[in-house]
Amino acid sequence: xxxxxxxxxxxxxxxxxxxxxxxxxxxxxxxxxxxxxxxxxxxxxxxxxxxxxxxxxxxxxxxxxxxxxxxxxxxxxxxxxxxxxxxxxxxxxxxxxxxxxxxxxxxxxxxxxxxxxxxxxxxxxxxxxxxxx
Amino acid sequence: xxxxxxxxxxxxxxxxxxxxxxxxxxxxxxxxxxxxxxxxxxxxxxxxxxxxxxxxxxxxxxxxxxxxxxxxxxxxxxxxxxxxxxxxxxxxxxxxxxxxxxxxxxxxxxxxxxxxxxxxxxxxxxxxxxxxxxxxxxxxxxxxxxxxxxxxxxxxxxxxxxxxxxxxxxxxxxxxxxxxxxxxxxxxxxxxxxxxxxxxxxxxxxxxxxxxxxxxxxxxxxxxxxxxxxxxxxxxxxxxxxxxxxxxxxxxxxxxxxxxxxxxxxxxxxxxxxxxxxxxxxxxxxxxxxxxxxxxxxxxxxxxxxxxx
Numbered sequence: 065x066x067x068x069x070x071x072x073x074x075x076x077x078x079x080x081x082x083x084x085x086x087x088x089x090x091x092x093x094x095x096x097x098x099x100x101x102x103x104x105x106x107x108x109x110x111x112x113x114x115x116x117x118x119x120x121x122x123x124x125x126x127x128x129x130x131x132x133x134x135x136x137x138x139x140x141x142x143x144x145x146x147x148x149x150x151x152x153x154x155x156x157x158x159x160x161x162x163x164x165x166x167x168x169x170x171x172x173x174x175x176x177x178x179x180x181x182x183x184x185x186x187x188x189x190x191x192x193x194x195x196x197x
Numbered sequence: 198x199x200x201x202x203x204x205x206x207x208x209x210x211x212x213x214x215x216x217x218x219x220x221x222x223x224x225x226x227x228x229x230x231x232x233x234x235x236x237x238x239x240x241x242x243x244x245x246x247x248x249x250x251x252x253x254x255x256x257x258x259x260x261x262x263x264x265x266x267x268x269x270x271x272x273x274x275x276x277x278x279x280x281x282x283x284x285x286x287x288x289x290x291x292x293x294x295x296x297x298x299x300x301x302x303x304x305x306x307x308x309x310x311x312x313x314x315x316x317x318x319x320x321x322x323x324x325x326x327x328x329x330x331x332x333x334x335x336x337x338x339x340x341x342x343x344x345x346x347x348x349x350x351x352x353x354x355x356x357x358x359x360x361x362x363x364x365x366x367x368x369x370x371x372x373x374x375x376x377x378x379x380x381x382x383x384x385x386x387x388x389x390x391x392x393x394x395x396x397x398x399x400x401x402x403x404x405x406x407x408x409x410x411x412x413x414x415x416x417x418x419x420x421x422x423x424x425x426x427x428x429x430x431x432x433x434x435x436x437x438x439x440x441x442x443x444x445x446x447x448x449x450x451x452x453x454x455x456x457x458x459x460x461x462x463x464x465x466x467x468x469x470x471x472x473x474x475x476x477x478x479x480x481x482x483x484x485x486x487x488x489x490x491x492x493x494x495x496x497x498x499x500x501x502x503x504x505x506x
Contacts, residue, residue, distance in 0.1 A: 119420045120420075122420035122421075123417065123418040123419060123420045124418075126418060126419075126420065126421070126422060126464075127418050130464050131241070134258075134495035134496050135257075135495075135496070144499065167324055168323045168324050169289060170289075171288070171289040171290040171319060171322045172289075172290075172322060173289075174256050174288065174289050175289060176253070176255045176256060176286075176289045177289075177323075177324055178241060179252075179324045179381050180241030180242065180243070180250070180252040180381065180386070181241050182384040182413060182416035182417075183383070183384070183416070184384075184416045184417040184418075185416070185417065185418050188417065188418055
């Protein structure tokens, strides 16, 4: 019985912790765009090997729905703390800058790094995001 | 499965059919999950059972995981130890996880063996060739715990041969720390973990290691949604074992294992994984089989917050 009470208390404590992390940071899109612009020169000039390939855009859309839409929205317009990916700050960025940002994320402001998915898939996502302009 | 009363030896003979009974709920879960679960966030975690990579849970996501291990035992009954994990991404650099452990020893009985609470932190904010993660876990488990989530000190298979009624009386409060180093290169993940564990009683520090390597079968994604395709399959292997204690740091006198891994990551956020493990010396369980299922709920934190507002 005591064990059950402890487990119940832990569950409520966890829910409270989840609620407490609610307003992590007042992140606006400009903050993200400034980070994207900090990509090193050698990354900035990288070309997307899938540029202009319709299959890559379709694959990127599939990956976007799996990994990105939860935060950025199915329409990529962003919601809450997540940036609007149709905004000029993203659309004007080079594919290399986006690749650098996607790999590194922005841990302080809540964007996880996506180095865990293969580089080819990250380029496919970028091909899709760039097709949204 | 989580009952605390030992089942009499005669009620639970170690037969093949009784072992299959433990697999049937898992197989039902597999079928239900693959068919019924709605589309959710897909994870980017590596498929390891013992080793950790530097990839943390995405912030606000909750992953519900259920795993089991079957092990052969010299001098005692073979066992199945199921455990459940609740993993939550608090921030992009901090993941917290809660475990509930149990086990069933054939010819002995079933026991609840304790809980664990772990936290993983990324100290560096960018990706590097080698990415460190700091791991701290508090364990409140009994000596009957057979989940083998890590091997440390002079852990051997004979530690697990004691009857549940004796082993489950001995509670251990332990702090486990890990230095996780991990790299991604051309679709491969390489992970190295160095483990230090301290019983908060009078035991010395114990050390262990875990190594992992994995890669998806296909690096590019195909344009069409698919379940049974190579891009969703990950193969890998891990190796783990003890390194003795602070007084006797050594590879000998402890156990070591090697285990290939296969994982199937469905686009709806469900991951199935399986890993046969093989003991590398006489101190090791000769054969281990791990399997499990994980389901990732994207935006869980946001949903909870909206309920509490």
